[in-house]
Amino acid sequence: MMNARLPQKTKTRHIERCNKDTKSLIEEYKERRRKKKTIHKRKKKEWMNVELENMDSLRLKHECRKICKEINMARKQFKQRVNICRNEDVLLISNEQEVLDKWVRQFNKLLNRRKDNECVTFTTTSSNQISKGKTQDTADAPTTEEIETALNKLKNNKAPGTDNIPAELLKFGGDRPRQCLKHIFTSIWINEEIPKEWLQGIVCPLHKKGWNVPAIEASLC
DSSP states (O other): OHHHHHHHHHHHHHHHHHHHHHHHHHHHHHHHHHHHHHHHHHHHHHHHHHHHHHHHHHHHHTHHHHHHHHHHHHHHHOOOOOEEEEETOOOOOOOOOHHHHHHHHHHHHOOOOGGGGGGGOOOOOHHHHHTTTTTTOOOSOOOOHHHHHHHTTSSOOOOOOOOOOOOOHHHSSHHHHHHHHHHEEEEHHHHTTTOGGGOOOOOOOOOSOOOOHHHHHHHHO
């Protein structure tokens, strides 16, 4: 009888000891969680005070557009960025350099369909050649009035391109930007070539829910 009851007693003691350790771990977890919430509330309050100070400074400067942007950013919840994608073998890759190389190959295949010998080059024509008309008659080249009309149609508060020149600089920069643009357009008109930089663009991949392999393979064809 004693030999039969001993394993049961040992098992009961082991369970009681485990329960005791578990209770202590639960209490420790709760205590750390309370500390975490306290720190989180303090950090959030400090961040909110900084944001309110920034909004107040923008209000004094009458920057209504930036104030609305700050308010919308404060309303949105934090979303963690996931920098992963799939390679050509439909395998997930998380290394930053591998992900960048994958996007380079992807958009190079989709957008750059020219052959190497069809790359566009840009040769600058000097002002003397343009003024003397040695290359070609520039009577049909874009005029300053046409350039100014096109600049006035540009929208404000838009992201610049690879040259980081905003539209506002070209619109309100005075006569100097217009003269530079006229010289560039006249050179393009004469040489019938455009700068290679104009063929470059900034691509921002947007994540879409789901993964449809046949659809992606069809887009790569």
